[in-house]
Amino acid sequence: MQQSNQSPFDVRNRRLMEAKSRPEPSTSPCAACNVRHLTVCDALEGAELQQLAEIVQNVELEPGQPLFDEGERADFVFNVTAGCVKVYKLLPDGRRQVTGFLFAGDFLGLANQDFYAFSAEAVSPATLCRFQRGKLEAAMERFPQLEKRLLGVASHELAVAQEQMLLLGRKTAKERLASFLIKLSESAERRGQSKNPVRLPMTRADIGDYLGLTTETVSRVMTQLKGQGTIALMPNGQVELSDLEKLEDLAGGY
Amino acid sequence: MQQSNQSPFDVRNRRLMEAKSRPEPSTSPCAACNVRHLTVCDALEGAELQQLAEIVQNVELEPGQPLFDEGERADFVFNVTAGCVKVYKLLPDGRRQVTGFLFAGDFLGLANQDFYAFSAEAVSPATLCRFQRGKLEAAMERFPQLEKRLLGVASHELAVAQEQMLLLGRKTAKERLASFLIKLSESAERRGQSKNPVRLPMTRADIGDYLGLTTETVSRVMTQLKGQGTIALMPNGQVELSDLEKLEDLAGGY
DNA sequence: CGTGAAGTTGAGTATGCTCAACGGTGGTGG
DNA sequence: CCACCACCGTTGAGCATACTCAACTTCACG
Numbered sequence: 218m219q220q221s222n223q224s225p226f227d228v229r230n231r232r233l234m235e236a237k238s239r240p241e242p243s244t245s246p247c248a249a250c251n252v253r254h255l256t257v258c259d260a261l262e263g264a265e266l267q268q269l270a271e272i273v274q275n276v277e278l279e280p281g282q283p284l285f286d287e288g289e290r291a292d293f294v295f296n297v298t299a300g301c302v303k304v305y306k307l308l309p310d311g312r313r314q315v316t317g318f319l320f321a322g323d324f325l326g327l328a329n330q331d332f333y334a335f336s337a338e339a340v341s342p343a344t345l346c347r348f349q350r351g352k353l354e355a356a357m358e359r360f361p362q363l364e365k366r367l368l369g370v371a372s373h374e375l376a377v378a379q380e381q382m383l384l385l386g387r388k389t390a391k392e393r394l395a396s397f398l399i400k401l402s403e404s405a406e407r408r409g410q411s412k413n414p415v416r417l418p419m420t421r422a423d424i425g426d427y428l429g430l431t432t433e434t435v436s437r438v439m440t441q442l443k444g445q446g447t448i449a450l451m452p453n454g455q456v457e458l459s460d461l462e463k464l465e466d467l468a469g470g471y
Numbered sequence: 472m473q474q475s476n477q478s479p480f481d482v483r484n485r486r487l488m489e490a491k492s493r494p495e496p497s498t499s500p501c502a503a504c505n506v507r508h509l510t511v512c513d514a515l516e517g518a519e520l521q522q523l524a525e526i527v528q529n530v531e532l533e534p535g536q537p538l539f540d541e542g543e544r545a546d547f548v549f550n551v552t553a554g555c556v557k558v559y560k561l562l563p564d565g566r567r568q569v570t571g572f573l574f575a576g577d578f579l580g581l582a583n584q585d586f587y588a589f590s591a592e593a594v595s596p597a598t599l600c601r602f603q604r605g606k607l608e609a610a611m612e613r614f615p616q617l618e619k620r621l622l623g624v625a626s627h628e629l630a631v632a633q634e635q636m637l638l639l640g641r642k643t644a645k646e647r648l649a650s651f652l653i654k655l656s657e658s659a660e661r662r663g664q665s666k667n668p669v670r671l672p673m674t675r676a677d678i679g680d681y682l683g684l685t686t687e688t689v690s691r692v693m694t695q696l697k698g699q700g701t702i703a704l705m706p707n708g709q710v711e712l713s714d715l716e717k718l719e720d721l722a723g724g725y
Numbered sequence: 726c727g728t729g730a731a732g733t734t735g736a737g738t739a740t741g742c743t744c745a746a747c748g749g750t751g752g753t754g755g
Numbered sequence: 756c757c758a759c760c761a762c763c764g765t766t767g768a769g770c771a772t773a774c775t776c777a778a779c780t781t782c783a784c785g
Contacts, residue, residue, distance in 0.1 A: 306637045308723050314637040329626035335633055364618055371625035372583035378632035379589055383560045383568040385639035386683030390741065421764060429640030434741055436765055469562050644773065675732060688773055690733055706782095 245270040255322025255408065256296050260366035268359075272352040278302070278339035284325075286336045293347050294326035300343025301418045304335045305426065315427035316381070318401075318419060321408050324370050326350075341418040385429045388469055393428040394438045395467035398448065402458060414449075414457040442467075499524040509576025509662060510550050512600075514620035522613075526606040532556070532593035538579075540590045547601050548580035554597025555672045558589045559680065569681035570635070572655075572673060575662050578624050580604075595672040639683045642723055647682040648692045649721035652702065656712060668703075668711040696721075 247270040253259050261269055276295070278284060284295065287306060297319045304325070305315040316335060319325055325345070328334060357364040384393055398415065406412035417424070421432040421439075428435070442448045447464055449457040458464055501524040507513050515523055530549070532538060538549065541560060551573045558579070559569040570589060573579055579599070582588060611618040638647055652669065660666035671678070675686040675693075682689070696702045701718055703711040712718055 306633060308637070308641060310723075312641040314633075314640040316633045316636050327626045327629060329623050329630060334630040361615060361618075364615075364622065368618065368622045368625060369583050371622060371629060372581045374629055375581060375625060375632065376583060376588040378629065378636065379560060379568075379570045381636055382570050382632065382639055383562070385636055386568040386680075387562060387566040420762090426640075431742060432764075433743085433766085437741090440765075469564075674730090685774060686732075687734085687775085690731095691773090694733070 247273065250298070252298050252321045252408075257324050257363065257366045257370055258296065260362045261360060265360055269356060272348055272356065274347045276345040276347045278343045278345070280339055280341055282339050284337040284339065284345070285333050287333055289333050291326065291328040291331060291333045292350055294324070294350055294353055295337075295348070296346040297321055297323045297325060298344045298346055301340040302337055302343050302345070303340050303419065303423055303427075304337045306335050313426045314429070315423055316378075318423075318427065320404060324367070327367075327371055327374075340423065390428075390430055390434050390438050391441065391467055392469045393430065394435065394442065395447075395464045396469070397424065397428060398456060398458060399461075399464060399468055413461070414451055414455040417454045417456060501527065504552070506552050506575045506662075511578050511617065511620045511624055512550065514616045515614060519614055523610060526602055526610065528601045530599040530601045532597045532599070534593055534595055536593045538591040538593065538599070539587050541587055543587050545580065545582040545585060545587045546604055548578070548604055548607055549591075549602070550600040551575055551577045551579060552598045552600055555594040556591055556597050556599070557594050557673065557677060557681075558591045560589050567680045568683070569677055570632070572677075572681065574658060578621070581621075581625055581628075594677065644682075644684055644688050644692050645695065645721055646723045647684065648689065648696065649701075649718045650723070651678065651682060652710060652712060653715075653718060653722055667715070668705055668709040671708045671710060 245267040247253065247258055247261075247266040248263075250256075250258065258266070258269060276284070278300070284302060285291075285293075299321050302319045302323075302325065303315050304317050304319065305313050307313050318340065319337075325337060326333070357367070384396055388396065401417065402412045402415040405415050410416070419427075421435045424430075425432045425435045430438075439448070439450065442464075443450055445463075447458075447460045447467070449459050451457055499521040501507065501512055501515075501520040502517075504510075504512065512520070512523060530538070532554070538556060539545075539547075553575050556573040556577075556579065557569050558571050558573065559567050561567050572594065573591075579591060580587070611621070638650055642650065655671065656666050656669040659669050664670070673681075675689045678684075679686045679689045684692075693702070693704065696718075697704055699717075701712075701714045701721070703713050705711055
């Protein structure tokens with residue numbers, strides 16, 4: 218049985234209290250939002266954005282601070298506006314599966330049921346927009362294009378999830394790492410950040426829990442990739458993808 | 472590297488041509504549909520169902536017959552009305568990950584992009600309702616509750632996918648099998664079929680490709696579970712869950 | 726029956742895990 | 756200001772789980 222990359226005395230014990238939150242000022246901040254083009258909010262414009270701004274609250278998280286836990290009432294949905302958030306599920310004995318890393322523009326909290334099906338926690342300092350579920354649903358009634366956009370987001374997430382299943386079920390450790398680095402690089406590029414070198418804001422343990430590996434294996438494979446000149450490890454968790462073609466070969470077609 | 476449970480000369484070579492399809496008679500067959508309560512179509516009623524019936528076509532598949540392949544233009548979406556369909560992704564070297572088994576009532580074909588992100592193929596004789604994507608989207612304009620229902624389906628699928636990631640990334644072979652049998656049993660019950668014994672319409676190879684294991688491992692673990700009296704193998708691919716509590720323990724909390 | 730696919734079992738092995746030690750780094754408090 | 760400590764990352768040795776390859780049995784179907 219593989220352990221989870223989780224220390225017994227976990228950051229979750231450091232939950233500081235409620236996440237800080239404050240109402241937005243009344244001039245439409247959504248209209249001024251500099252990551253809107255990445256988000257579901259981009260479905261709206263002008264006066265609609267004004268209305269959206271009225272139901273949004275801002276949330277700031279420190280690294281390791283939980284946003285919500287699996288099983289809690291799903292009262293809110295979120296949009297990441299900066300930083301990195303991980304979502305994960307736990308087994309009773311502590312084994313962990315990170316099901317995604319979310320960055321600026323990513324939507325978070327879709328839940329069919331009344332309860333979150335997963336936990337969410339900041340990886341790096343992060344800011345999010347928070348919507349009361351009921352209010353967002355009301356907004357979706359008024360603005361059908363918002364609902365349509367959300368369906369698009371959900372469909373996309375589904376395709377991503379299927380690819381991750383392929384990775385977890387059928388790829389080797391090296392293939393998993395290669396796929397991960399490439400995806401992360403592409404994702405950074407979409408957000409207008411450095412594609413190469415790419416920054417890894419999460420720990421080896423987080424990466425392991427995302428890829429279905431242990432920290433040790435992640436570390437070893439990194440060393441291996443470094444040794445063959447495919448990547449180079451740089452300060453601040455940056456990774457240079459020195460031989461992207463090689464890396465794409467290793468990733469096994471994805 | 473783990474192989475895929477795929478024989479070189481594959482059933483896909485047996486694609487018979489186009490799947491049989493014929494228009495529905497004009498009396499609303501959707502109103503008479505006996506699995507409607509399981510489907511997205513349940514969002515509609517009366518005259519709306521009549522309109523739906525006008526854009527639906529019936530598809531019948533033999534075991535092993537493909538419905539569509541990854542990368543094809545995603546012109547249709549489907550609803551399974553009977554039988555079992557598997558959806559899967561392939562790596563270039565043939566390794567396969569089955570991302571889901573679909574049964575009566577299950578919706579199929581959500582695709583954000585213009586192309587299917589996965590392949591779909593009948594496991595047992597199956598019938599499906601087929602909708603031209605464009606026509607269904609038009610119907611969603613007219614009937615917003617249909618779109619809402621679809622968003623609900625997508626959210627649910629997402630939660631299921633995350634649980635499967637947990638299984639693939641962090642569970643042992645025995646836990647995977649136990650989880651699988653329980654889920655399948657619950658799914659059968661929802662459709663009003665026998666919950667125990669539960670029928671496995673798919674091969675060991677399919678199960679392996681779904682659980683990220685080889686056929687041999689699936690077989691061995693089955694034997695093991697049988698040996699400890701947790702399950703019993705019966706004719707026709709039926710499995711009796713003799714000790715459900717034990718099985719749930721093994722499944723590791725899910 | 727005969728045939729081919731599916732399923733089971735066995736022997737040996739490899740990949741990635743476990744347990745352990747150690748080096749680096751950043752933050753904290755004496 | 757420096758010492759300490761916790762956390763993170765890396766590396767090593769040994770091991771276990773699940774894989775590979777192979778043979779054989781069972782089953783469904785013609």
